[in-house]
Amino acid sequence: MIGIGASPGIAIGTTFVKRNPDIEIKKKKIIHADEEIIRLKDALLKSKEEIRLILKKAADEIGNEEAKVFEAHLMILDDPEMYGQIENKIRGAKVSTEEALEEVSKTYIGLFENMDNLYMRERAADIKDVTKRVLRNLTGADTVSLADIKGQVIIVADELTPSDTAQMDKTRVIGIITELGGKTSHSSIMARTLEIPAVVGAGKEIEHIKSGDTVIIDGDKGTVILNPEEALIKKYTAKKEACQQLKKKLKSFIGKDTITKDGIKVELAANIGTPEDVDGVLKNDGEGIGLYRTEFLYMDRDTFPTEEEQFIAYKSVLERMGGKPVVVRTLDIGGDKILPYLALPEEMNPFLGLRAIRLCLNNKEIFKTQLRALLRASIYGNLKIMFPMISSVEELREAKKILEKVRQELKNEGIRYSFKIEIGMMIEVPAAAILSEIFAKEVDFFSIGTNDLLQYTVAVDRGNKEIANLYNPFHPALLRLIKNVIENGHKEGIWVGMCGEIAGDPRLIPVLVGMGLDEFSMSPISILNTRFIISNLIKKELEKKSQEIINCSTAEEVCEVLDSICVK
Amino acid sequence: MINVDVVLKNESGLHARPASQFVQEASKYKSDITIVKDQNRYNAKSIITILSMGAGKGDRLMIEASGEDEKKAVEALQALVDNCFDEGVAL
Secondary structure, three states: OEOEEEEOOEEEEEEEEEOOOOOOOOOOEOOOHHHHHHHHHHHHHHHHHHHHHHHHHHHHHOOHHHHHHHHHHHHHHOOHHHHHHHHHHHHHHOEOHHHHHHHHHHHHHHHHHOOOOHHHHHHHHHHHHHHHHHHHHHHOOOOOOHHHOOOOEEEEEOOOOHHHHHHOOHHHEEEEEEOOOOOOOHHHHHHHHHOOOEEEOOOHHHHHOOOOOEEEEEOOOOEEEEOOOHHHHHHHHHHHHHHHHHHHHHHOOOOOOOEOOOOOEOEEEEEEOOHHHHHHHHHOOOOOEEEEEHHHHOOOOOOOOOHHHHHHHHHHHHHHOOOOEEEEEOOOOEOOEOOOOOOOOOOOOHHHOOOHHHHHHHOHHHHHHHHHHHHHHHHHOEEEEEEOOOOOHHHHHHHHHHHHHHHHHHHHHOOOOOOOOEEEEEEOOHHHHHOHHHHOOOOOEEEEOHHHHHHHHOOOOOOOHHHHHHOOOOOHHHHHHHHHHHHHHHHOOOEEEEOOHHHHOOOOHHHHHHHOOOEEEEOHHHHHHHHHHHOOOOHHHHHHHHHHHHOOOOHHHHHHHHHHHHOO | OEEEEEEOOOOOOOOHHHHHHHHHHHOOOOOEEEEEEOOEEEEOOOHHHHHHHOOOOOOEEEEEEEOOOHHHHHHHHHHHHHOHHHOOOOO
């Protein structure tokens, strides 16, 4: 069986199958309305008690964000309007409590699901979850509760709701398989937070799995093997142990500074796309966020996100990072990333076209909305704003001018924002790298985006397989540019970071340390390994090596020098 | 019965967190509390109603309460709106 690998790792074990019974509501006329009302009140009370318990458990085990869902559930259960309508239906139409409840909640679910605001649509899910719970309490339907699993199990379910996961005894769950869902569904996020291997969206086939079966799940690849042979179990057990060994070693680096043997400290930050990704950053002890790709806020929807929606997202990231630096990159759309609701002219060379800052400067209202949301959120943490794809000083100045205008507007409206926001730019266009000496006088920091910088420097489309061999991060031209940018930044006293792939590449990390890179930003799972690597380096020696690398003629020669470092 | 006119000055209006805060505050009082917007009446103690009302920044509302603690209720809700639900607006 193949699904979506939603949380990495391997689990081998016995299954515990949880399927939600379909509660069938029999339509029947009732005689004693008062009795139905009493049943309704009892079921509501019981549901409230259950949710209060779950709320407490969720707050203790997962965190306050998760717990908020249940506070919303409680408010829905207490809602006098909804209650009144159900009561009216029972008395007026003489229908059973179940039928009345279902009809009323259906109306509201429909109402909320059709709103164009994401927050409202999420509330529809809350009403659904609450209704199910009350119905279960009304019918006394026997559901398998995740609260009483025994031993260590792999949970198999059609899908897991927040109430399901909050109830389950997480110390007993070693893996999760679901029929529905995707990478961002609730079960996936929870599994990643708790570091439990999970495969989601495995489809109807999982109906063949019975409680007590043996399964192997590979959360990296998304595979599920039902009743595997002995040889396979052996193979996966070995793989699992190797993973765990490494994990254990890396865990010992949590809470430590990232510091070379000769005492040079650097900052290890994380790249994120959504507020939920902060979980992984905190878990892996990221020292900040070096790249928050805000375009995800704009994708997978039909309209631009409002200022308020953006504000909520930025505020949540800043608050959760608790004063640690958060570098937010302004909208980087265009190129290979398009929005269904923003008509852009077709381009011959989209990567050389209207994208990122160019698009924002051409559509100032979009840009200003984002900047307003960012400034308003700035009082909740340590915000740094970064402009992508800057290729000329004029562009940078114009972007800064718009930011200043937005500041002025907020001030006039009496809206607070932080006065200490650092403003930086991505170095991903060769022109910016070459002019970095001048740019450094006008920004507070640089962050080198190596994926694009390499693509533009060697003039290779990184998606084209025919010339993939030419897209080589060991190209001496790229490394020279990087060294130059770092030196030019330091000459003006600003810090220089890197948020491209190679910042987390074990082979290149030593030479980047040697060049004096101040901040490395990478996917959260690479952080601890990088800290481990850096803690074994001596910067003084690497400074010489980085000079050697600059003098290399070919990528091959660069690799030879790198190998001479990595041998240790 | 007493009532008071208010204007929503906070960014998100009566959505998300402010809506919950408003309903939670209203639910503390025994009085019947109604919000009147564009001549429609909404139950201030119902989160579902308040959310579906869709009141945004700049909207004018009337808060109306009747019951033994009507004065207190109106004052508390007015303060909540005037202080922008602690969203941090004023300098």
